[in-house]
Amino acid sequence: MPVVGGRFVDGSRGGYRRELDIAVVGAGVLGLATTDALVRRGADVTCFDGRPPGSGLSGGLTRTFRNRHDDPRVVRLAVAGRAGYREWERRLGRRLVGDEGAVYAGMGEADTAGLRANGVAHHFADAARHRELFGVLAPVSGRLLVDPGGGAIRARRVIDALAGWVGDRVVPADVHSVTVPSGGGVEIQTTEAIYRARHVVLCAGTAVPRLASGAGFEIPLRQALHARPHFRVREECRGGPLPCWVDRSGEFGEWVYGSPIGSTGSYVLGLIGPDVDVPFDARGALPPGSTMDTRVERLRSYARKAMPGLAPEPVGIRVCVMTKLPVGSDGFRVWHAPGVSAVAGHNLFKLAPVLGELLADTAQSDELPATLREIGDAAMGVA
Ligand SMILES: Cc1cc2nc3c(=O)[nH]c(=O)nc-3n(C[C@H](O)[C@H](O)[C@H](O)COP(=O)(O)OP(=O)(O)OC[C@H]3O[C@@H](n4cnc5c(N)ncnc54)[C@H](O)[C@@H]3O)c2cc1C
Structure with missing residues (x-):
């Protein structure tokens, strides 16, 4: 019996309609980090990915961790990201970012x-x-x-650690669409079932613009x-x-x-x-x-x-x-509307521990934390 997540909604024939509190779409480093943060907080969360974790932009063996960025706010996030990697290293008992500098x-x-x-x-x-x-x-x-404080991130090891921590919270299903119907909640049509969630976090990498368009976002990725x-x-x-x-x-x-x-x-x-x-x-x-x-x-x-x-x-x-994004290499933004948030940008592997926490905050409160609001304004050229 495949694990499909969520609870069966009464009256749905064959159980194809299910409901859950928080859905995360995508099991790359950001979706897994967000799911892990939510699992640790005791949240009802299910992560969907049609491919094995880490098959998308997060694939491969190495990424650079560096503190230097043009935008001081991204430097601040990188510092928090490095602290987050140390915490993950403590949980795993293995090194995830080298000391190469x-x-x-x-x-x-x-x-x-x-x-x-x-x-x-x-x-x-x-x-x-x-x-x-x-x-x-x-x-x-x-x-x-x-x-x-820079160094090489052991990317594959990070993905394996996160996938192990979140376990069967990852449901192997492709998401066809994400829409916001009248009557509340967000509808997620997948290969396994149709879900209604209170909040959906889109961490689907290259597919974020297409999926987010169903929630009315135009993402210029x-x-x-x-x-x-x-x-x-x-x-x-x-x-x-x-x-x-x-x-x-x-x-x-x-x-x-x-x-x-x-x-x-x-x-x-x-x-x-x-x-x-x-x-x-x-x-x-x-x-x-x-x-x-x-x-x-x-x-x-x-x-x-x-x-x-x-x-x-x-x-x-x-x-x-x-x-x-048009802003360039280190630019990213989190879009938010009631019930849906979506992240897009570049060079985000190093920020995964801190972005996972901030996306978990967004999903739980249904509000964008100030840190993400300010970064988003900068990414879109708002002074
Ligand atoms: C060549 C290269 C070099 C880089 N170098 C660095 C670096 O040095 N430092 C750094 O910090 N970052 C770097 N990055 C960027 C970093 O790797 C990405 O920002 C990060 O991995 C993005 O993770 P993600 O979870 O958002 O996306 P992804 O890893 O792409 O995860 C998205 C997941 O969503 C799934 N998905 C997509 N569509 C659907 C759907 N319809 N239904 C269900 N699931 C779906 C995919 O299968 C995928 O697993 C680099 C990236 C590249 C490509």
């Missing part, structure tokens, strides 16, 4: 305003010390910004394909410091981010910038004539110049969907 090139004092405003430890180091800070890096000019090759660290550089990396200097011809894959001896690189990803065509495929090869070639060329400690041929490539 994060190093940035091409940053000045103005870029550290958010770190200073939030009392986050950081310092500038003379780039002559590059090998001490980042064992595979070529000589660079200027100064490097060091964020010792851009989606494009992003290439992420990974490279082997050369034998002679193993054991050296291998931090997360953000290069906005342009010294090696590209803006690039990088992250170690745990302690596997592999390192991923990706391009940063407004035009580095390839938009889909109407079929959801690469448009005719376009290819990811040029992006991979740009990263190979970058690795050869900037990171001689990496073997120059990628040993694997992930092609993933990148989602962004």
